[in-house]
Amino acid sequence: MSSENPYHVTEATIQEPPTSFWQRMKYVGPGFILSASIVGSGELIATTLVGAKAGFVLMWFIIFSCMVKVAVQLEFGKHAISSGESTMESLNSLPGPRLGKANWSIWTWLVLMSAKMLQVGGIVGGVVLALVHFFPFLAQPTPQACALLIVAASVSLLVYRGYYTLIEKASLLMIGAFTLFTIASLVAxxxxxxxxxxxxxxxxxxPSIPKETALLLIAMGAFGITGVGGDEIMAYNYWLIEKGYARFTGPRQDTAEWERRAKGWIRVMYWDAIMAMVAYTFMTVMFYLLGAAILNRQGMVPAGDQVINTLGNMYTDTLGPWARSLYILGAIVVLYSTLFAALAAWTRMFADAFGRIGLYDFKDPKARGRAIAIAAWIIPAIWAVLYMVMQDAALMVIIGGLATVVILLIVVLAALYFRYFRLDPRLRPAPWYDAWLWLSSIAIFLVAIIVLYDSVYNPLRELLQTAGGGAS
Structure with missing residues (x-):
């Protein structure tokens, strides 16, 4: 039945959009699932490190990076609501070569996600490393391996049934918990x-542009890790569809009624995305301030795995041992929320991608539910095993971050294609929105080029030069 299948849009599922503020608030939620993923390892570890390296001078840029990328997210969401298409179904409509039934973008995404597996594997390791504070025996190889598998299995248990309502409520609970944790940290x-x-x-x-090249590169890196990333933007469509936005709008029709419903539900989506942006921007700035105030003033820039322990030690020195335990407990909640929200999204994206390749019918609710459940158990197991093999959370996160940059480029290309080639003319936005979308797209493109040049081209060139020198 279509009422049980959010990916099947019919006239029977139509519902008028809310018109008042409080009515709209009943339908927000998809953006906060993203927030649970965004305000995770990136903000806790990477943003804190940016603050440690740059001090307070880049805070304005952190805020800018959180705000500017939302335009691309809104364009993806608008397309999902007006078309009823899932993310992979939309990507499958992009121009370009195909391999079998799937577009080049889907195959590219699947390849890049193998590197992203390393990134989230590092986060699983981060949770266990934080747990060592409370359970020191987990520092030993065998107990640590068991803990990695237990953490992975616990996330699977929460996600494998695939219920949207559970995912939304759990995300809101985690956001509330680490919001209180961060505020308490700053007050202390x-x-x-x-x-x-x-x-x-x-x-x-x-606003000021750092003169030092090192700080400029730090700023570029900060742009990539703060706010919505490519995978979060891709995941957003699934949460919008499962919340009911596309079903409530109904199949696209050349009627004034459809236009009114589409604009109404898109307006609700705007509220959802903007409120979530305010939430994760606030959290990101708080973590940045912690890094700038504590680590930068001490001249300390610890390795990625040591940020949690270092900050915990700072609180121990000033407030007593209880503060360190409170901080690390909060860090565990933050990192775990990333695992939870990431797995919930990845199960849907992988299930959708395999459906587009032709392995099964993604639109069939039973087949889709089975694919999501299988992915929910396999993906975390891969995360845990990858960390057991590499044992370097910082390196794993960096490798995955490079894949994120390329995914973001695909997302920008898709957003512009949706806007100018597939958007219903009746939903055409105001000029200021298009300006925002282009600003977002250009900023993402330029930063991606700089990051790839600094993180891929330069190291590769140095490696080749070293090899050439050794050969001579």
């Missing part, structure tokens, strides 16, 4: 020698 900070002053905040909010 004000009673230490690392207290943040008004002049610190003013220097961070005043």
């Amino acid at each position: 900070l004000q009673f230490t020698e690392f207290a943040i002053t008004g002049s610190d905040l003013a220097s961070g909010l005043l």
Whole structure:
């Protein structure tokens, strides 16, 4: 039945969009699932490290990077609502070569996700490393391997049934928990020698371009890790569809009624995305401030795996042993939320991609549910095994981050294609929206080129030069 299948849009599923603020609030939620994923390892570890390296001077850029990319997310969401298409179904409509039934973009995504597996495997390792504080015996190889598998299995248990409502509520609960944790951390900070002053905040909010090349590269890297990434944007369509936005809009028709419903539900989506952006921007800035206030003032830039312990030690020195335990407990919640939200999204994206390749019918609710359940058990097991093999969370996150940059380029290309070649003319946006979309697209493209040049081309060139020198 279509009422039980959010991916099947019929006239029987039509529902008028809410018109008042409080009615709209009943339908927000998809964006907060993204927030649970966004405010995870990237913000806790990477953003804190950016603050440690740059001090307060790049805070304005962190805020900019969170806000500017939302335009691409909105374009993806608008396409899902008006067409009823899932992300992979939409990508399958892009121009370009095909291999079998699937478009080049789907095959490219599948290849890149093998590198992304390393990134989330590093996060599984991060959870276990944090648990060592409470259970020291987990530092031993055998108990640690068991803990990795248990963490992976616990995420599978939460996700394998695939219920949207459970995922949304759990995400909101985790967001609330680490919001309180972060606020408590900053309040506690004000009673230490690392207290943040008004002049610190003013220097961070005043836009300025660092003259040092190293800080410029840090800023570019920060752009890639803060706010919505390519995988979060791709995941957003599934949450919109499963919340009912596309079903409520109904099949596309040349009627004033359909136009009114489409614009109404797109407006609800705008509220959802903007509210989520405010939430994760707030959290990102809080983590950045912790890094700038504590680590930068100490001249400390620890390795990625050591950020949690280092910050925990800072609180121990100033507030007592209890503060370190509280901080690490909060860090576990933050990292685990990333695993939870990432798995919920990945199961749908992989199930959808395999459906487009032709392995089964993604639109069949029973077959889709079975594919999601299988993926929910296999993917976390791969994460855990990858960490057991590599044992380097920082390197794993970096490798996955490079794949994220390329995925983001595919997402930008798709968003522009949806806007100019597939958008219903009746839903054409205002000029300011198009300007925002182009600003977002150009910024993402330029940063991607810089990051790939610095992180792929330069190391490869140095490696070849070293090899050539050794041969001579």
